[in-house]
Amino acid sequence: MSSYEPPLTVTPSMLALVAEISEHVGQLTAYREDSLTPQLRRGNRIRTIQASLAIENNTLSVEQVTALLEGKRVLGLPREIQEVRNAFSAYDAMPTWHPNRQTDLLTAHNLLMQGLIDDAGHFRRSGVGIYRGARLLHMAPPASRVSTLVQELLGWLGRSAWHPLIVSCVFHYEFEFIHPFADGNGRMGRLWQTLLLSHWRPVMAFLPVESVIREQQDAYYAALAAADQAAEATPFVEFMLGALLQALVEAVTTDQVTDQVTDQVSKLLTILPPGMALRSSELMQRLGLSHRPTFSKTYLKPALAAGLIEMTEPASPRSPTQRYRRVLG
Structure with missing residues (x-):
């Protein structure tokens, strides 16, 4: 059995964010556990999917994504429409998956990327680099190492004693570092973090943190780059905890405004x-x-x-x- 432990420095800022997030989650759960209607769940899920795909340059609006969900005709690029339909299928199936099961991870990728790439549901078979323009931002580990690295990461999920909030953020970073698939790694990392959080508190399954990431997209990529440079997940974990807190504050505020x-x-x-x-x-x-x-x-x-x-x-x-x-x- 692997004893892999992702490198991380737990900082006072992280601990403060975990405490504040936990407090807001408690408030949100108490307030919305009985009032989180199917309509509100659907609205948050639409915002989640639209924002996560927008980060990957999908141009469909919230209104267009809503129309697709309702079976209405939408004018848009066929690939973008397929991405939305795939994402709905994946998020609908999410409750049936276990976070540290590799077969579920591959099944999720197959649902997300079906009809978009040839090897959906399979690890990449070649090297890959992440570029912005002509500048190389990150060179992922060689394809021959992917399966082992993913197994080690999933194994760590099953035994980590860290707080689930920190675990979900570390996984998100480590997953993006490995970059196990030819395409779809960003949306898969965000989907799997949501799955991890939902196992901690069910209300987190419908928290549209992707909307916050979309608004802070440059900071999101900068945090990934800073973690690469530091050779540990710390900068990215701090960023993601901040994004989760902002999403929770906005969710509570939205509820209060709705009441008013x-x-x-x-x-x-x-x-x-x-x-x-x-x-x-x-x-x-x-x-x-x-x-x-x-x-x-x-x-x-x-x-x-x-x-x-x-x-x-x-x-x-x-x-x-x-x-x-x-x-x-």
Whole structure:
């Protein structure tokens, strides 16, 4: 049995972040365990998938990803549409996987990359370097070492005594360092970290931390590079713990804001009878509002996020003929 231990310096900053994250997770679990409806789960999952793929240069918007999930036709590149469909399949299957089982890791990669690369579900068979422009950022270990390195990393997952938050971040970095697949390593690393976190606290399965990473994409890659230079995961772990904390704070804040605007959303639903589709200007007129930003922030967006209303043209959010209607059922 391998005794591999990823190099890491546990810093006071890490411990402080772990404590703060744990506190927020407790609050979120207590607040949302019974109120995390299928609509909220779906909304967070859509944001997760859209952001994770956007990091890999997929250009589809949240609205287009939502439309794909609903089986609607979306104008987009065939590869990008396939990436979204694959990602939904992978995240839907996530609860059936065990984090330290290699067969599950390969199955996940096959779902994520099916129809996109020839060797989906198989480790790479050649060397690979990560470039930005013409500059080499990272040369991954040789292909002949990949299987052994992955086995050692998964074995460490099963016996590590570190806090699950730290373990998930270390795994994410080590996985990207090994770069075990010909393509899809970034989205696989983020997916597997989510799987690890969900085994710690189920509510973490629907935390869209990928949205935070997408907003801080340069810092994400800089943290990976800093960890490479330091020859240990410490800089990347600190970055990822910070991203997790930010995602949790935003999740709690979103819930609090949603509570505060319940009356406004109720008013919006009252003036939008089932079966009727109205433009935003018509909705504002019925509500007696003239300030569009207020209407958007406190009426329209919360109702859309809660899945209570929907766009008639989700693939074209800014369409001049866009209307909104009640979601029935």
